[in-house]
Amino acid sequence: MLSALLALATSSRSLPPPPLQFSARIVTTAHQLNATDDYPPRTRQLTVYYDFPARRSRVDYDGVAPHEPPKAFVRRYDLQFEWSVLELGGEKACQKSRLREAMPMPRWPEAMRLVGDEMARGRRCERWREDHGEEVVELLVERDGGAPVRLTTHIVDPSSPDGERSPLLSYEVLDFEPAAPPEEAFRMLASSTSPVFEGAGALRVEQCERVAQEMGFPYIHFLHSYYYT
Incomplete structure (x- = not known):
């Protein structure tokens, strides 16, 4: 009887909707990789600032391996514009591009x-x-x-x-943090002075090299295929 009641209580629950506004630190682990190898790294750390209603996102990657320099990606779907910042040998560089597509909506699978x-x-x-x-x-x-x-x-x-x-x-x-990140988090000043970088100097959008043919950057899947930007 108890097991039947527990099964009934479980079956009556619904998966909560995916949060639409938050900031978080996410650690990914590729379990099939060797932890002693430098590349590809078994673990990666990233910080995510996400605001789907405002149509903007930012993902900062810590440089956790020699072949994985720190970098930040900002996608301003609200402005149809995006950029990335990369630091090598203490020197920062950035690229920019038009953002042509709509922001992908997060989803949990109905079959869960x-x-x-x-x-x-x-x-x-x-x-x-x-x-x-x-x-x-x-x-x-x-x-x-x-x-x-x-x-x-x-x-x-x-x-x-x-x-x-x-x-x-x-x-x-x-x-x-289940709240909308401040708009300042999605500006060049904040992204180019992210804690993932060693250098404190800020960049300006005008300093960024334009991506060839405005092709933009690949999607970043930071929670499997359910959240990407």
Whole structure:
């Protein structure tokens, strides 16, 4: 009887909608890579400033490996303009481009199902799962408020009778602030003086080299395929 009641309570819950305004630090881990290798790095750290209603985003990458210099990407969909800042050997450079497309809307998959509750980093969380057969995605969100805590993709061993899984890539969401970042965070001054850079000097948009044919920059997927910019 108790198990039936628990199953009923679980089935009646809905996955909270994805937050639309926040700032957070995200640590990604590629579990199949060797932690002792410099490149590609097994872990990456990035800071995300995200405001979907205002149509703007910023992602700062820490330089965690010799072949991964610190960089910042700002996309002002509201202004149809974007730029990136890169630091090599203490010297900063930037590129700019027109931004032609609309800001991608974040989404959680409709097929995700609740598999239970658990504690993570001292927080009561819900574990949601999407099963693609050979790939399984698990999402932890806070029970109160729905803030994302961790997202992990797994590969399923097809030869295993029990469907044994191995983690591929995880996204650990830290220092989550569920509020609109200030508009100043999406300006050149803030992005070119980000804490990820060693040099304190700021850049101006006029100093940026224009990307050839205004092709812009590749999308950044900072929470699997559910959040990208």
